Amino acid sequence: MPWPGGGSTPVVEAAAAVPDETDRRIINALQGDFPLVPEPYREVAARLGLDEAELLRRLDAMLERKVLTRFGPMFQIERAGGAFVLAAMRVTEAEFERVTDQVNAFPEVAHNYRREHALNMWFVLATATPEGIAETTTAIEAVTGLPVFAFPKEREYFVEMKLHA
Amino acid sequence: MPEAVARSDLDALDRRLIVATQAGLPRVSRPYDAIGEALGIAGEDVIARLRRMLDAGVIRRIGAVPNHYAIGYTANGMSVWDVADERIDELGARVGALDFVTHCYRRPRRLPDWPYNLFAMVHSRSREEVAVRVAEIAVLLGDACRGHDILYSTAILKKTGLRIAG
Numbered sequence: 001m002p003w004p005g006g007g008s009t010p011v012v013e014a015a016a017a018v019p020d021e022t023d024r025r026i027i028n029a030l031q032g033d034f035p036l037v038p039e040p041y042r043e044v045a046a047r048l049g050l051d052e053a054e055l056l057r058r059l060d061a062m063l064e065r066k067v068l069t070r071f072g073p074m075f076q077i078e079r080a081g082g083a084f085v086l087a088a089m090r091v092t093e094a095e096f097e098r099v100t101d102q103v104n105a106f107p108e109v110a111h112n113y114r115r116e117h118a119l120n121m122w123f124v125l126a127t128a129t130p131e132g133i134a135e136t137t138t139a140i141e142a143v144t145g146l147p148v149f150a151f152p153k154e155r156e157y158f159v160e161m162k163l164h165a
Numbered sequence: 166m167p168e169a170v171a172r173s174d175l176d177a178l179d180r181r182l183i184v185a186t187q188a189g190l191p192r193v194s195r196p197y198d199a200i201g202e203a204l205g206i207a208g209e210d211v212i213a214r215l216r217r218m219l220d221a222g223v224i225r226r227i228g229a230v231p232n233h234y235a236i237g238y239t240a241n242g243m244s245v246w247d248v249a250d251e252r253i254d255e256l257g258a259r260v261g262a263l264d265f266v267t268h269c270y271r272r273p274r275r276l277p278d279w280p281y282n283l284f285a286m287v288h289s290r291s292r293e294e295v296a297v298r299v300a301e302i303a304v305l306l307g308d309a310c311r312g313h314d315i316l317y318s319t320a321i322l323k324k325t326g327l328r329i330a331g
Contacts, residue, residue, distance in 0.1 A: 018235065031228045031229060034228050036215055038195055040196065041192070056193075059192050060192055063189075066232050067231065067235040068230060068232065069325075069326070070188070071192075071230070072187070072188070073187075074225045075183060075223060075225070077329065080180075086272065107328045108328075110325060110326050110327045111326070112321075115243065115318050115319065116317050117316045119279070126327035126329070128330065151275070152272065153271065157271070158260075159225070159267070160267060
């Protein structure tokens with residue numbers, strides 16, 4: 001699903017949704033180890049000195065404003081029989097919007113970034129089976145008419161996407 | 166790291182649980198009960214299955230994914246390096262251990278277009294800060310590195326996370 005209301009979120013738009021101090025404390029507290037207990041939000045709220053209703057309200061608001069892109073389990077799909085692959089394309093300025101819409105329409109495209117390079121569109125494919133990667137790559141090439149460069153990971157040295165807010 | 170869980174180690178209900186939670190957890194007082202209700206199982210079974218997937222590494226973590234632009238990390242540089250094959254595993258592990266590197270992988274070169282085989286993502290509050298950090302990586306790699314580049318992101322085009330079909 002593309003971002004509601006448009007194909008991309010430029011830096012300037014996101015700057016309008018600056019989280020306040022309490023939001024930042026919530027973000028920092030929730031970057032891992034969400035409790036696996038019957039009432040997890042209550043436990044996190046107590047730790048932050050908030051009440052549960054306020055925590056839930058702020059979480060909803062941050063998801064709505066896209067300060068958070070999601071909240072929940074982060075699956076390592078390779079350990080469930082699936083596959084992740086980084087891929088890149090070279091897209092001309094004139095075609096950029098069309099190709100963005102075409103690529104983003106694939107549910108297998110988990111995220112997609114514009115980058116400054118001749119290879120200027122970089123996306124991650126996540127599929128339920130390893131074969132799904134080749135199928136999706138071929139389908140994207142067919143729809144866009146452009147070659148897709150796949151960069152499967154050969155080795156993972158480190159992954160920990162935790163940023164202090 | 167625990168051994169990879171074979172596909173067969175996840176049963177049909179685990180897979181339904183992945184599909185039910187990949188878009189996120191419900192923001193209600195008893196989220197696991199709510200998921201269990203949708204799947205026809207008890208909330209405590211949801212908790213037990215999530216716990217098992219966490220322990221097996223099928224789930225990396227449960228939590229929030231911030232939009233890094235919105236929390237001030239406006240400079241996102243994918244640094245890419247052409248590192249001698251015989252040294253890349255030793256050096257990749259050291260680059261990955263730097264505290265400002267959030268992801269670090271070895272990937273295949275695509276010659277002649279793409280000579281780089283080491284990818285290290287650097288998130289910072291400015292491009293100047295990214296450049297300083299990338300210079301630190303360059304020092305660490307020394308003469309094992311034959312060239313590098315930094316690809317800055319200029320827009321998030323999509324960021325939904327994975328969506329496997331049910």
